[in-house]
Amino acid sequence: MQQPLVIAIDGPAGAGKSTLGALLAERLGYLYFDTGVMYRALTLVALQGGVDLDAPEAVEDLAERIVIEVAPPTEPDGRQYTIFADGADVTWAIRSPEVERGVSVVARYPGVRREMVRQQQVIGHRGRVVMVGRDIGTVVMPDAPLKIYLEASLDERARRRATERQQQRDMRPLDEVRFDLARRDEMDGHVLRPADDAVVLKNDGLSPEAEIDWIIDYIARNDSA
Numbered sequence: 001m002q003q004p005l006v007i008a009i010d011g012p013a014g015a016g017k018s019t020l021g022a023l024l025a026e027r028l029g030y031l032y033f034d035t036g037v038m039y040r041a042l043t044l045v046a047l048q049g050g051v052d053l054d055a056p057e058a059v060e061d062l063a064e065r066i067v068i069e070v071a072p073p074t075e076p077d078g079r080q081y082t083i084f085a086d087g088a089d090v091t092w093a094i095r096s097p098e099v100e101r102g103v104s105v106v107a108r109y110p111g112v113r114r115e116m117v118r119q120q121q122v123i124g125h126r127g128r129v130v131m132v133g134r135d136i137g138t139v140v141m142p143d144a145p146l147k148i149y150l151e152a153s154l155d156e157r158a159r160r161r162a163t164e165r166q167q168q169r170d171m172r173p174l175d176e177v178r179f180d181l182a183r184r185d186e187m188d189g190h191v192l193r194p195a196d197d198a199v200v201l202k203n204d205g206l207s208p209e210a211e212i213d214w215i216i217d218y219i220a221r222n223d224s225a
């Protein structure tokens with residue numbers, strides 16, 4: 001396999017997609033594009049504007065008007081990128097518990113998905129990009145030459161998520177994090193499945209570095225095949 005111009009990484013919440021995606025993009029000199037930020041930015045702007053998240057038409061209408069941009073980091077505060085929604089920096093705000101609670105509902109609306117997918121495809125088609133999400137390999141970039149579907153057990157994902165949150169001073173108990181993840185799995189289930197030609201990687205106990213080495217090796221092995 002020649003170095004693939006688009007690498008799709010999908011899988012459930014907490015499977016390590018963003019860690020892997022960011023590292024892989026850095027290693028290859030590609031753009032790292034975490035597509036979940038688009039659904040999150042839309043949810044945040046809807047909440048700020050008093051849009052009822054349970055009203056599909058209002059949310060879908062907003063999805064067509066909102067301008068979401070993903071830019072390189074503009075502040076040295078540990079961010080992997082800067083997200084602008086209608087010109088405002090919402091990089092950290094999209095991680096709030098309110099957005100976390102509302103985003104799965106927003107991401108289920110067909111009109112929202114249509115618009116988000118369309119915008120993601122514009123970026124994907126430019127190439128040299130690692131795209132992370134739920135439906136990249138199946139819907140957004142079905143022709144991506146390399147599709148990775150990451151899996152990890154619920155316990156492992158909860159442990160990782162809790163540690164990640166502690167670094168952001170969010171001390172929620174592990175049980176609660178685990179419960180939230182299980183609920184997200186259920187809510188995201190409508191789009192969560194590996195593409196037929198995806199490489200499924202179960203990464204319990206595997207470090208991100210080991211995972212990257214495996215993928216780079218996989219690309220090289222398939223090149224000579």
Ligand code: DC
Binds near residue numbers: 040134
């Ligand atoms: O990956 P994340 O937690 O930031 O995703 C936020 C929400 O957006 C989550 O409910 C799943 C949804 N999502 C999606 O439906 N399709 C994508 N390509 C990316 C995220």
